[in-house]
Amino acid sequence: MNLAWQLASRFRRGKQKNGYISFISFSSTVGIGLGCFVLIVLLSVMNGFERELLNRILAVIPHGELYAVNSEGIENWKEEIARLEQDPRVESIEPYTKITGMLQHKGSLKAVEITGLDISRASHDRWRDQVTKAGWEQFTSGDDQILLGQGLMQKLSLSAGDRIGVLIPTATDNMAFKAPHLMHLTVAGSLNVGGEMDNYLAMMHLNTASKESGVTSGAQGLRFMLKDPYDAYDTMRSIGYDFSQAVYISYWMRTQGHLYNDIQLVRVVVMISLTLVIAVACFNIVSTLVMAVREKQGAIAILKTMGAGDSLIRRTFMIQGLINGVTGIVCGTVAAVFVAPNLSAIVTFIEKQTGITVLSGDIYFIDFLPSELQWQDVVITVSTAFVLCLLATWYPASRAVKVDPARALNG
Structure with a gap:
């Protein structure tokens, strides 16, 4: 050689x-x-x-979701969370209630997707980095506070402390038309996730969202953070099929998988x-x-x-x-x-x-x-x-x- x-x-x-x-x-x-x-x-x-x-995206968007088929929400969701958190595939679980409506400010309307979350749960540290310290402190000061996506605030010329209205569609049993419900909230600060999500995303307190949307159980669904986000499809199907009540199953690849x-x-x-x-x-x-x-x-x-x-x-x-x-x-x-x-x-x-x-x-x-x-x-x-x-x-x-x-x- x-x-x-x-x-x-x-x-x-x-x-x-x-x-x-x-x-x-x-x-x-x-x-x-x-x-x-x-x-x-x-x-x-x-x-x-x-x-x-x-x-960034999966700090705000959950890895998986289970949400109730009926309008009352998840029954005994606290006990269900305690049980499901024993699953070795699950990192954390949060109750949530989601509201889709129209944000109203000074004659302008903008579609918004509001997620009501329980701020007392420690797993929120995953998305608190997307909020300023002052905005977070203001958000925790009252149940009528809301965090809006940065793009949403810019399009409506909103700033912290502004009062806004949210038009929420009212569901009826006989499919009859009913005027939307108006909810008044105070802007606590901006939520900077990035991309198009900043143009429609918002967060508010769980109890307020459940009350305004008529969810009697206190939570419309459960948000899952998994130890392996790429196994969300199999994990969420396994958990959803064994759940105690009828629920819809969703996972992050359906919404942000593209x-x-x-x-x-x-x-x-x-x-x-x-x-x-x-x-x-x-x-x-x-x-x-x-x-x-x-x-x-x-x-x-x-x-x-x-x-x-x-x-x-x-x-x-x-x-x-x-x-x-x-x-x-x-x-x-x-x-x-x-x-x-x-x-x-x-x-x-x-x-x-x-x-x-x-x-x-x-x-x-x-x-x-x-x-x-x-x-x-x-x-x-x-x-x-x-x-x-x-x-x-x-x-x-x-x-x-x-x-x-x-x-x-x-x-």
């Missing part, structure tokens, strides 16, 4: 005399390095989006496309080695007449090609490892310098480019690139083995 390394290094130094071969060799190294760099960085961005989805599916789709597309970029760069290694074998036929013939075996010749040219590939892999990976964790700060700096916004908070659920480097992505990228480089060297090395010494020396 030491002799193969020496021969490969000698052939690489001799290769520099041919400018065309040197250019193709350099382009293959750059292509492989660039492919590894971009692949690791983009996978880190996908990881960042997934992290923000869990930390965000997660989009992230996974982009991840797959990025992986496939950039792997193909690396594969194309590896074809340059094939071209470089094929031309190197043709140029070094005389040297190969001399080595064979001196007793060099086929394995030595094959290893020599495979090492020569792998040097290009490994150089590109190392350079691209090292650059990505330094850039990926700092990508958010880099993009923020570029936005300030150019005035261009990469992500708009009005459209996406975040207003910055997230990034989270995961070492398994680095390992997969490096392994894939190395295997492709190894495969690219096999054919030229096999051609070198088949060189006929007599014909090469006579030619």
Whole structure:
């Protein structure tokens, strides 16, 4: 192996005399390095989006829900919570009552989805980070307080302390028309979740929401936070089928799952496309080695007449090609490892310098480019690139083995 390394290094130094071969060799190294760099960085961005989805959206949106079929609500919901919290798959459970109505302020109307929650439960710490400290203190000061999405407050020009009205549809047993009920509330502060949810989301106290919507049991349904959010489908169906009363079953992938599916789709597309970029760069290694074998036929013939075996010749040219590939892999990976964790700060700096916004908070659920480097992505990228480089060297090395010494020396 030491002799193969020496021969490969000698052939690489001799290769520099041919400018065309040197250019193709350099382009293959750059292509492989660039492919590894971009692949690791983009996978880190996908990881960042997934992290923000869990930390922001699922801090407010529950992993799963059970809500009563009848209008009275969940019967004996305190006992049900105590029982279901023993399930090892469940992290926490909250009672809730949801109201869909029209928010009214100074002649303007806006559709709103209000969730009534019990603020005394500690699991609310998951979404309290989306509320300012002053807003939270005001919210806990009285039952008539409400938190509104930031986008909703901006569209209606609302601020903390404003009085608003909420028109709630009134259900009747005989399906007859009845005027909506008007509920008056005080805006405590804004709820900043991100994206379109800020344009319709609101939160209020559970007892007030249940009273105004006619839920006699005190809670319309139960919100579940699970230890594994990605197992919500199976977990919620298992819990719902065994529940003591008839309930509807919902889980976060029904309402916000399109965000997660989009992230996974982009991840797959990025992986496939950039792997193909690396594969194309590896074809340059094939071209470089094929031309190197043709140029070094005389040297190969001399080595064979001196007793060099086929394995030595094959290893020599495979090492020569792998040097290009490994150089590109190392350079691209090292650059990505330094850039990926700092990508958010880099993009923020570029936005300030150019005035261009990469992500708009009005459209996406975040207003910055997230990034989270995961070492398994680095390992997969490096392994894939190395295997492709190894495969690219096999054919030229096999051609070198088949060189006929007599014909090469006579030619």
